[in-house]
Amino acid sequence: MTTSTRIVLAxxxxxxxxxxxxxTETADLPEVGDGQVLLRVLYLSLDPxxxxxxxxxxxxAEPVALxxxxxxxxxxxxxxxxxxxxxxxxxxxxxxxxxxxxxxDAASVRRLDPERAPISTALGVLGMPGFTAYAGMTVIGQPKxxxxxxxxxxxxxxxxxxxxxxxxxxxxxxxxAGGPEKCAYLIDELGFDAAVDHRADDFRKQLAAATPDGxxxxxxxxGGAVARAVLPRLNTYARxxxxxxxAQYNDTQAPEGPDRLPGFFTRVLTKSLTVRGFIQNEFxxxxxxxxxxxxxxxxxxxxxxxxxxxxxxxENAPDAFFGLLEGRNFGKLVVxxxxxx
Amino acid sequence: MTTSTRIVLAxxxxxxxxxxxxxTETADLPEVGDGQVLLRVLYLSLDPxxxxxxxxxxxxAEPVALxxxxxxxxxxxxxxxxxxxxxxxxxxxxxxxxxxxxxxDAASVRRLDPERAPISTALGVLGMPGFTAYAGMTVIGQPKxxxxxxxxxxxxxxxxxxxxxxxxxxxxxxxxAGGPEKCAYLIDELGFDAAVDHRADDFRKQLAAATPDGxxxxxxxxGGAVARAVLPRLNTYARxxxxxxxAQYNDTQAPEGPDRLPGFFTRVLTKSLTVRGFIQNEFxxxxxxxxxxxxxxxxxxxxxxxxxxxxxxxENAPDAFFGLLEGRNFGKLVVxxxxxx
Numbered sequence: 001m002t003t004s005t006r007i008v009l010a011x012x013x014x015x016x017x018x019x020x021x022x023x024t025e026t027a028d029l030p031e032v033g034d035g036q037v038l039l040r041v042l043y044l045s046l047d048p049x050x051x052x053x054x055x056x057x058x059x060x061a062e063p064v065a066l067x068x069x070x071x072x073x074x075x076x077x078x079x080x081x082x083x084x085x086x087x088x089x090x091x092x093x094x095x096x097x098x099x100x101x102x103x104x105d106a107a108s109v110r111r112l113d114p115e116r117a118p119i120s121t122a123l124g125v126l127g128m129p130g131f132t133a134y135a136g137m138t139v140i141g142q143p144k145x146x147x148x149x150x151x152x153x154x155x156x157x158x159x160x161x162x163x164x165x166x167x168x169x170x171x172x173x174x175x176x177a178g179g180p181e182k183c184a185y186l187i188d189e190l191g192f193d194a195a196v197d198h199r200a201d202d203f204r205k206q207l208a209a210a211t212p213d214g215x216x217x218x219x220x221x222x223g224g225a226v227a228r229a230v231l232p233r234l235n236t237y238a239r240x241x242x243x244x245x246x247a248q249y250n251d252t253q254a255p256e257g258p259d260r261l262p263g264f265f266t267r268v269l270t271k272s273l274t275v276r277g278f279i280q281n282e283f284x285x286x287x288x289x290x291x292x293x294x295x296x297x298x299x300x301x302x303x304x305x306x307x308x309x310x311x312x313x314x315e316n317a318p319d320a321f322f323g324l325l326e327g328r329n330f331g332k333l334v335v336x337x338x339x340x341x
Numbered sequence: 342m343t344t345s346t347r348i349v350l351a352x353x354x355x356x357x358x359x360x361x362x363x364x365t366e367t368a369d370l371p372e373v374g375d376g377q378v379l380l381r382v383l384y385l386s387l388d389p390x391x392x393x394x395x396x397x398x399x400x401x402a403e404p405v406a407l408x409x410x411x412x413x414x415x416x417x418x419x420x421x422x423x424x425x426x427x428x429x430x431x432x433x434x435x436x437x438x439x440x441x442x443x444x445x446d447a448a449s450v451r452r453l454d455p456e457r458a459p460i461s462t463a464l465g466v467l468g469m470p471g472f473t474a475y476a477g478m479t480v481i482g483q484p485k486x487x488x489x490x491x492x493x494x495x496x497x498x499x500x501x502x503x504x505x506x507x508x509x510x511x512x513x514x515x516x517x518a519g520g521p522e523k524c525a526y527l528i529d530e531l532g533f534d535a536a537v538d539h540r541a542d543d544f545r546k547q548l549a550a551a552t553p554d555g556x557x558x559x560x561x562x563x564g565g566a567v568a569r570a571v572l573p574r575l576n577t578y579a580r581x582x583x584x585x586x587x588a589q590y591n592d593t594q595a596p597e598g599p600d601r602l603p604g605f606f607t608r609v610l611t612k613s614l615t616v617r618g619f620i621q622n623e624f625x626x627x628x629x630x631x632x633x634x635x636x637x638x639x640x641x642x643x644x645x646x647x648x649x650x651x652x653x654x655x656e657n658a659p660d661a662f663f664g665l666l667e668g669r670n671f672g673k674l675v676v677x678x679x680x681x682x
Binding site: 052058059060220223227236242243244245248251255257258260263264266269270272274275276277278279 | 565605620623
């Protein structure tokens with residue numbers, strides 16, 4: 001019998017998650033049934049949304065149940081098959097979570113073409129984070145030539161795609177990141193027009209200097225102090241796609257006052273702002289094919305770059321995840337769970 | 342020489358405006374030049390946005406300058422004409438403000454057809470407030486059959502049009518108003534499905550009972566405590582057109598905490614909300630003709646009702662305006678400045 005080593009949710013965090021919220025187990029897997037395959041996970045994606053799944057607060061998706069394996073996108077290899085569609089050796093995108101093996105219906109996974117792009121990109125630039133950026137910008141942000149686009153966590157997989165998408169549309173791309181190394185990367189490697197260090201004492205001054213004509217699109221994926229600095233700089237008719245709020249995920253109660261909500265609504269009114277929350281699933285039907293076609297092409301011809309931060313070993317997933325919530329990763333964070341056969 | 346009696350902005354209010362912020366003057370008018378007409382104002386519209394024009398905080402429009410006549414939409418009669426297009430006796434929509442007479446270019450006003458509808462409706466159901474409701478609902482709110490639409494200040498000119506528009510589209514219309522008389526009017530006269538009294542002690546309970554399936558469109562024109570009660574009831578993909586925040590216009594600083602802004606963004610994200618500020622001007626080009634055609638028809642066939650609150654005499658405009666900011670009016674507030682000849 002095959003077993004899977006898995007990291008399960010042992011308890012729900014109050015505030016920042018800790019090692020105690022996780023537990024490692026070995027579970028027996030069922031027989032591979034007709035039309036099913038046994039997967040061996042190669043890469044596990046770590047993403048900010050997972051913090052939400054650890055809590056049972058109402059959200060757009062069900063929380064992970066206690067004692068269940070932590071959820072997560074994965075790239076896996078078929079090591080046993082009872083499906084003609086997926087012979088042994090096939091590489092697939094699955095949602096196996098924080099574990100080493102899983103038995104799934106062949107129809108529930110998507111086969112990847114390892115010749116087309118490195119397989120780990122299915123978790124990043126050509127996967128959910130890349131599509132989040134693409135859909136949010138295509139449908140909501142709609143950057144126009146000469147406009148200014150600001151995105152935070154800009155060296156991460158969503159932010160870096162947002163900025164490069166802005167450049168392709170002829171807009172000015174301004175990235176916010178933590179520390180000089182990431183800021184240099186935005187300019188030198190990704191071609192952003194300006195980079196602003198949110199850890200710098202003069203962050204607000206840097207932001208003002210980088211956005212002399214105000215801000216037309218703020219792609220919101222962090223919230224918190226960065227958002228407070230950005231919102232006053234929004235121009236009339238600015239668009240704010242909201243896909244994440246990583247700076248707030250560990251908050252256990254509303255911060256101290258004053259209450260900034262009434263002032264925010266005044267700004268929405270006087271500037272005719274559009275603020276739109278979204279989860280990428282909403283746009284899959286209408287935009288996923290275009291995303292795959294366009295971004296694959298941009299990656300292939302070098303117009304679109306990406307960076308991965310690869311952590312070795314499933315046992316290091318919790319620590320890597322804590323680092324993600326603190327911005328310690330540099331690029332798309334993935335855990336390499338196993339080598340391909 | 343003709344003179345105009347006019348109410349000018351004497352000083353900018355700190356908080357709620359008072360009589361000291363206004364001053365009544367008599368001004369000499371220039372000769373009527375070629376292509377110009379002399380107008381005698383019949384009706385002056387009083388609207389919440391005027392509070393914004395009294396302040397010099399940054400907004401979507403320039404403030405009224407100190408010592409200038411207070412701005413405002415007006416229906417006026419041509420009493421002297423040097424324009425073939427507008428003979429004496431013509432009735433026009435002008436932006437003459439809080440005064441009795443004005444000399445204007447004939448091209449700057451729009452002629453009304455007094456046979457088509459009572460002339461004062463050009464300031465209400467068939468004017469700016471009606472168009473605000475129509476455009477906000479057509480472009481942003483987009484109510485669908487079976488959805489729930491909530492609007493506050495629901496017996497006012499914008500709110501009453503929003504609710505009736507919702508009904509025409511097959512949605513459930515829930516109005517929020519101050520006091521049992523206005524609430525009864527919403528149900529009995531305007532055909533709302535439910536009315537909620539925001540002055541009642543059990544306002545939140547009433548609101549919950551009136552919106553058992555949550556809220557799909559919240560047409561925001563008040564802000565403040567009403568908004569705080571409504572926002573938690575928004576459904577996934579709900580739309581929030583924001584056209585006014587009358588409950589906040591007199592605020593001089595951000596209210597005490599906790600800071601509700603981070604929690605609001607969490608809601609925007611987890612519910613995929615759309616929040617969109619707007620001023621009706623933005624939609625004139627694409628939607629004004631349809632508005633005039635559709636709403637005129639609805640008013641004519643009785644599907645669309647309206648109520649006016651007429652105050653006699655320009656000298657009573659300031660008091661009536663203070664009452665408007667406190668919700669003391671009942672229906673579209675207009676000042677009858679003069680009888681038609």
